[in-house]
Structures are given as structure tokens and as C-alpha cells.
Amino acid sequence: MLKWKKLIVALDLEDKGKIYNAVRKLSPKGVKFKIGSIAFTKFGPALVKTIIGKGIDVFLDLKLYDIPNTMKEASKTYVQMGCWAFTVHIKSGPKALREVKKEITAAARKLKVRRPLVLGVTELTSEAADRKSVLSLARAAKACGLDGVIASAKEAALIKRNCKLKVITPGIRAPEGARGDQRRVATANFAFAQGADYVVVGRPIISQKDYLKAAKGILAS
Ligand code: C5P
Numbered sequence: 001m002l003k004w005k006k007l008i009v010a011l012d013l014e015d016k017g018k019i020y021n022a023v024r025k026l027s028p029k030g031v032k033f034k035i036g037s038i039a040f041t042k043f044g045p046a047l048v049k050t051i052i053g054k055g056i057d058v059f060l061d062l063k064l065y066d067i068p069n070t071m072k073e074a075s076k077t078y079v080q081m082g083c084w085a086f087t088v089h090i091k092s093g094p095k096a097l098r099e100v101k102k103e104i105t106a107a108a109r110k111l112k113v114r115r116p117l118v119l120g121v122t123e124l125t126s127e128a129a130d131r132k133s134v135l136s137l138a139r140a141a142k143a144c145g146l147d148g149v150i151a152s153a154k155e156a157a158l159i160k161r162n163c164k165l166k167v168i169t170p171g172i173r174a175p176e177g178a179r180g181d182q183r184r185v186a187t188a189n190f191a192f193a194q195g196a197d198y199v200v201v202g203r204p205i206i207s208q209k210d211y212l213k214a215a216k217g218i219l220a221s
Helices: 017-029 039-055 068-081 095-112 132-143 153-162 187-191 209-221
Strands: 007-010 033-035 058-064 085-089 117-121 149-151 166-169 198-201
Touching: 007 017, 007 209, 017 033, 017 039, 017 149, 017 209, 033 039, 039 058, 039 068, 058 068, 068 085, 068 095, 085 095, 095 117, 095 198, 117 132, 117 166, 132 149, 132 153, 153 166, 153 187, 187 198
Parallel strands: 007 033, 007 198, 033 058, 058 085, 085 117, 117 149, 149 166, 166 198
Antiparallel strands: none
16 A cells, blocks of 8 residues: 555646646645745745645745744744645754744634644755764754654654654655665655655656656655
């Protein structure tokens, strides 16, 4: 059984036609979609709202790393957009992280909507990282009330064992697949076996002609 509901497809595309094609082909499987700085800079909140308007979960991955006031005000707009989840850098510090959580909790209550999950970026999967520093960032995220972290498959089990947090894992590749700029890569099933709650997959799916076939292949790997 393929874990479709645990797949988040990164829509890192500059072509709106391709974005909507991927959404059309893959959303019936129950996957979620991630919009990052490429598509958001080009198409803005309108794209996010259109996808959410179809009843599909959107993970807005703009990796906030700023002063507390800027972070909390930006986060509030993500609640208004109706995002399922969004990212902040854990390194932005406890004051900023706590204020983000407080702000979005209040905003969601006021708007009577579901509060988005706040996910903290540990170390980018394109960089080498030592397990100790990833775990200490995950602990900091937990202490500040974050819901989960972004971490490679290689640290997922360690985080799951030590902190009750959701783990979202990018850097997913089939064994024979091109790594691109990613360094700490793993297959989808290795990530799930390590306890990852979701895997994030971009280029191995969106660079292919047949998105559905590519997604099946990556989930089977
Ligand atoms: O194309 P690929 O599968 O490498 O895409 C991975 C996605 O996950 C990209 O959108 C990237 O920005 C994002 N990401 C990551 N590493 C992190 C956090 C997010 O690769 N630590």
C-alpha cells in the first residue's frame, strides 16, 4: 500500500499550467502540496488560496528567519490564507518562535479556523549536519511549542525518540535517482521506517512528464 496521505509534493515550478496540472493529477490521491519561495514569489497568495479553495492542504514553506515582530505578523497572514502548515527557522530564537505560536493561536481562534502547524527547520538537507545539533534544535522547537520539525530521514528516529514532534522529511530520492543539490538523502520508505510523519518530494516528481507515475515510483522506493 502506497502512503499517499503522507506525501507532500513541492510545487517548485515557475509555470502555472504545470502547477495546476500537478494538483489536478495528484490531489485525488490525498497528497498535500508545498508552496515555497519559487512559486510564492511568482504567483503569491492567490495561488495558495486557489489550491486551498479546492479543499486541498497547503504547506507554505517560506522558512521565516527574522525578528519576532516580523515573524509573528507574517505568520498571522498564513492563518488568514488558511494554510495547513508553515515553516520557521528554529535558529530565529525562542522569543520569535513563542510569539509566532501565540499570534497564530489567537488569530485562528478569532477567525474560527484551524490553526496551522508550525514546523521548525533544523538543518537544511542540502548541508552536512551533525545529529547532536539537529536534536538540540528539535528540543528547542519543542520547548517553544512548535508542532514539528523539518529534518532528514537520518535524524527522524532520534527526534521521534527524544521529543514528541511531527517530523517532515525532505531530501527523498529513489536509490538510482539524481540527488541534485541534496546531500542527506534517503528513500521514502527508509524515511517512514525512521518515523517520518510526511515526506516532501519535489524534483523527482515535478521534473517528470507523468507526475502520477513518478509519485508512485518514489512512494514505492
Ligand atoms: O526537489 P526536492 O525533492 O529536493 O525538493 C525538496 C523541497 O523541500 C524543496 O522545496 C526544498 O526547498 C524543501 N526543503 C528541503 N530541506 C529542508 C527544508 C525544505 O529540501 N530542510
